[in-house]
Amino acid sequence: MAEEKRVTRVQELIYELTVSDVMKEDVIAIPVQTKMSELRETLRSNHISGAPIVDGDKLIGIISLQDFIDWLAEGQSDCSISEMMTVDVKTLYIDEPLVNVIDKFDKYGFGRFPVITRRGERLVGILTKGTIVEGLLEKLAITRREEEELRYRTNSIFENIIADKINMNLQYTIVAQDFQRAGGSASGLKKTLKYFNIHPRIVRRVAVATYEAEMNIVIYGNGGEILVKIEPHQIEIVALDSGQGIPDIEKAMQPGYSTAPSWIREMGFGAGMGLANIKKCVDEMSLTSTVGEGTHLKMSINI
Amino acid sequence: MKLEKIKDILQAEVIVGADDLQKEVKMACGCDLMSDVLAFVKSGSILLTGLVNPQCVRTAEVSDIIAICFVRGKKPPNETKKLAEEKNIVLLATDLLLYESCGELYNAGLPGCSEYGEDF
Numbered sequence: 340m341a342e343e344k345r346v347t348r349v350q351e352l353i354y355e356l357t358v359s360d361v362m363k364e365d366v367i368a369i370p371v372q373t374k375m376s377e378l379r380e381t382l383r384s385n386h387i388s389g390a391p392i393v394d395g396d397k398l399i400g401i402i403s404l405q406d407f408i409d410w411l412a413e414g415q416s417d418c419s420i421s422e423m424m425t426v427d428v429k430t431l432y433i434d435e436p437l438v439n440v441i442d443k444f445d446k447y448g449f450g451r452f453p454v455i456t457r458r459g460e461r462l463v464g465i466l467t468k469g470t471i472v473e474g475l476l477e478k479l480a481i482t483r484r485e486e487e488e489l490r491y492r493t494n495s496i497f498e499n500i501i502a503d504k505i506n507m508n509l510q511y512t513i514v515a516q517d518f519q520r521a522g523g524s525a526s527g528l529k530k531t532l533k534y535f536n537i538h539p540r541i542v543r544r545v546a547v548a549t550y551e552a553e554m555n556i557v558i559y560g561n562g563g564e565i566l567v568k569i570e571p572h573q574i575e576i577v578a579l580d581s582g583q584g585i586p587d588i589e590k591a592m593q594p595g596y597s598t599a600p601s602w603i604r605e606m607g608f609g610a611g612m613g614l615a616n617i618k619k620c621v622d623e624m625s626l627t628s629t630v631g632e633g634t635h636l637k638m639s640i641n642i
Numbered sequence: 643m644k645l646e647k648i649k650d651i652l653q654a655e656v657i658v659g660a661d662d663l664q665k666e667v668k669m670a671c672g673c674d675l676m677s678d679v680l681a682f683v684k685s686g687s688i689l690l691t692g693l694v695n696p697q698c699v700r701t702a703e704v705s706d707i708i709a710i711c712f713v714r715g716k717k718p719p720n721e722t723k724k725l726a727e728e729k730n731i732v733l734l735a736t737d738l739l740l741y742e743s744c745g746e747l748y749n750a751g752l753p754g755c756s757e758y759g760e761d762f
Contacts, residue, residue, distance in 0.1 A: 522700030
């Protein structure tokens, strides 16, 4: 009976990843001039049990706690680290696939391998079983997130629409000074976007940006409109009003800058965070305004 | 932390969502400025606030806040309750002040929004 063969994602990753993906780059290397008596402090303060020995940036040996214990046991007088280090160092090249590396861990039984460049044999990192596990976990987390996003994209309503160009337009009317209904457009848009099967994180960014823009129209804009254009790869939101306009856009963009009267502040708005919030939520934003005529805010978010 | 536990810690009254007290919140945010809430809150939070107008429910809705607890003994008007029922947002109310409410929850192990990892 043939055993069922299933390749796990970890097994795949072992073939895909190379040493450079998982190695620790800020390797603690000990200069060859160091004395044996100084070694203990370096190992202790860095919480390591061994380290590569370098001459400049060139790897010339490796020393471990065991070498230090041997030196103590022999009761020798202080000497250069180069006399006690292992010279025949087993190293890894930066571009080796992880699958080779795992074989080497098995074969030699070492706890760590210095990583060097093929040309010049410069020391560029260190690899332990711990860094491999960390590297694999990180990669698995990223892969999962990518797969989730892909799932949202491929389940999107747009997958079933056949056309050369697709866009869907939505329009919301905003009534000035109507605080009971304020936020209704952002709410409606958020609910609508759920049917498009867009990732919740993106929906939330669209909703927050639209809500802030909507509140601006309610408070300052003398009423206006929010126009939304949904395309397969982006959502564009335009907030238009015919209100008082913004005299100094640069100033208005500054977090905390506000011209809101106190009754607006009492409602929990007018803290001067609206435009700054919008900027944080969207991928692109452009704001134009003419005093006495109105404001035009265009935002887009990539899906 | 379950809303049930939060209700007990803050000795809060349930105003909307008595059937939803088994819902979990991941973190809390205490703030009266809705734009600051929108800027800093992450999904799966409870909002502690002294603001009782319907805009706090709107803010909760757009930023995926699960529950709101009103502090300082404030009670929301009917339009706020109605909107919360419609949008499925749990409303609690406590007599504790904002600082005290936050302190009690933090002490019980509920983290703040900046301490919580990636936003989903």
